[in-house]
């Protein structure tokens with residue numbers, strides 16, 4: 001074990017919103033102590049859904065009743081259909097909270113998965129009160145993250161809001177969560193491999209003029225990257241209900257959330273793989289009417305982004321070259337292209353705006369390309385060192401119960417690969433997709449991915 005890797009406690013210290021995270025058997029018994037220590041409160045309000053109420057809500061209520069803590073009310077989203085992180089649900093919660101007489105002295109307790117937590121997180125932040133989180137599945141990295149992933153006007157946006165002040169996670173409860181939730185969390189954690197590679201790319205392209213391409217912050221890099229493979233290997237049996245594995249997975253996800261708190265952004269933990277998943281979120285990707293989880297979309301995105309990156313960096317002699325006669329698009333040509341790609345989408349206007357904001361001029365694109373060509377050997381080895389080779393990644397995800405082929409999440413292989421085009425248009429956050437696009441290599445990489453007998457099969 002590398003002793004330079006920060007512990008969970010170190011990462012909690014680096015985070016400036018969350019004050020305490022309990023991850024232990026029976027830790028719900030300590031919720032009254034958390035309330036006394038960190039909150040000024042007269043009552044609590046419980047938010048859960050039909051499933052998470054059974055899994056944890058009842059026990060939390062018993063503990064609160066036992067400590068004679070006043071419960072001002074309770075709201076339970078239905079168990080079915082699967083809860084959506086729609087902004088309208090935030091409005092609903094705000095209405096419930098605002099109707100309480102002593103709102104400022106009431107602590108909402110979010111008992112549930114990533115969606116319940118995100119909804120409560122944003123609702124309380126709009127009302128200016130803190131909350132406590134009781135996670136019921138190791139399914140996402142969002143519990144401890146700054147911001148909430150909310151579907152707003154058809155587009156998944158990360159809305160700003162502080163992380164919970166305290167959390168209490170019981171590994172026995174996490175281990176009993178449905179297997180698909182733990183494998184979703186595993187996929188979300190594995191995606192940090194790509195986030196790391198994209199951060200390296202951004203840090204090189206940024207000084208050449210690439211927009212929104214942050215430099216590497218060593219402290220935060222060390223929180224998320226050096227220990228990542230170890231944590232993934234320890235978490236592999238989480239979906240099988242192994243309490244130690246699910247605990248390792250939850251702690252790994254919690255650390256990435258703390259990294260987001262410390263960084264005040266998602267750069268350290270989300271890259272091109274999440275862009276694929278954002279597109280599928282907008283498309284309401286579902287199987288037999290049941291929405292595919294965030295983590296499973298991210299899993300396929302991670303496989304696709306790994307394939308894309310491996311193809312781009314395949315040649316030891318230099319980056320892929322643009323096709324003969326390649327010409328970069330003018331802003332008006334680009335606007336038309338993006339507009340056509342998102343025709344009819346509620347997100348159309350915002351994506352067109354973003355794509356134009358991140359369109360670099362020819363001179364800047366050339367500068368970025370030259371830097372990669374001049375330093376190819378060194379950059380290539382840094383990126384390939386960071387990536388888990390595709391075959392190994394696929395084996396690891398497979399042993400954790402994650403989906404491995406796009407067809408499993410109701411996507412054709414061709415459509416999954418073609419998603420790269422829309423993914424590249426979406427966020428102004430420099431990644432491998434932008435680099436390939438700026439260097440005129442984008443379509444060539446996609447064609448190679450399409451022809452490959454290995455990738456996404």
Ligand SMILES: [Zn+2]
Nearest residue numbers: 141188294298
């Ligand atoms: Zn994620």
